[in-house]
Amino acid sequence: MDVVTTFLYGLLDEEIFMRQPLGFARKGQESLVCRLLKSLYGLKQSPRQWNKWFDEFMKSQGFARSMEDPCVYLKQVSIEVFGLVILVLYVDDMLIDAKDKSEVEKVKTQLSTEFSMKDLGFAKRILGMEIHRDVKGGRLWLTQGNYARKVLERFNMLDAKPVGTPLANHFKHQLSAKFCPLDATKKGLMSKIPYESAVDSLMYLMVCTRPDIAYALGKVSKYNTNLGKVHWEAVKWILWYIKGTMGYGLLFDAHSHQARTLVGFVDSDYAQDLDTRRSTMDYVMTLGGGCITWRSLLQKCKTLSTTEVEYVAAIEAAKEAIWLGWLTSEMGLPQGCITLYCDSQSALYLAANQVMSSKIKHIDVLYHFIRQVVSEGKVKLQKVAGTLNLADGFTKYIPLESFSSHRAKLQILPMDKEES
Incomplete structure (x- = not known):
């Protein structure tokens, strides 16, 4: 459902005046102003007041x-x-x-008595995401095929030759600030390229239904304000990848062996950022076999070992897992102990044991939170081979065969057929 003229419903708490609209003022009263009793579009308060009104109604x-x-x-x-x-x-x-x-x-009737509503019927589309159902098979896809096509058309890539991975291996040593132009002339030429617009368009695709491009976008988005030719080549490569996977989306399967179980994968890549030497960490959480949340980003702190970087990544994944466990429990899917798969044996040992040595003295107390949730049975860290860690492609360049296998196991699949 959709609310008509949403921001006209809220009542204002402040005393606000506005000029009279054109054609509204009567002769001799042109100097008068209007006092607003309800919110209008354009007011900073409007979203908040609408949400407050809606919240009070739903509770009633x-x-x-x-x-x-x-x-x-x-x-x-x-x-x-x-x-x-x-x-x-x-x-x-x-x-x-x-x-x-x-x-x-x-609920529809209740909403319609309070607000002017549009009943859009059986949910087929929401926020640019398309919802496809296989009712008999108990499966549901979330895709953005139409949006992806529009993005490709906008940047003249609809006829481009598709590629198999979001980033090729040759970009590994090229996505660096040293390839950014230094003189004003070159910067001026590169500023004419719609780089930031392309990255932003792809970002919405990644946030909604395409976790497979999360790592690639994290690499290229750092150069929005000062890009070099190689950075634009990398963005075009991502667009070429989207060209070959326009029909792909997230698949959720009611008959999956993990249909009601929340499972996470966590990984990191030590000090691989060429500019800062910081480490990339990521996690992906799945339910019904499909991805429901994912993240790939540079760690805020500088880590001094592969053990530490994996340990910090596991902490971020554990926080997400606990929050999702609470949310799904509210929705009728209690989780119990949530399993996180990690490919670092040393990080698992550090999380499970109250050990202290000179090598880990510098690790902040904040990051030992993982020990507490593991000991309390809220999260279970479990070893998985690096080749089987489905989060592997969120932190580094991996070969096409491995990337395709991980993508399929995460159920990022085309709507019309499943990959083997």
């Missing part, structure tokens, strides 16, 4: 706001499993989910 209808995500509202309608009505709000767009369709209709 028996919904509770999620403790973990303020955009999720929950209402218990029966004692059976999944006896919930779930409403997810993004500004003025909302999805309503319930096991019983009549409960969805009740």
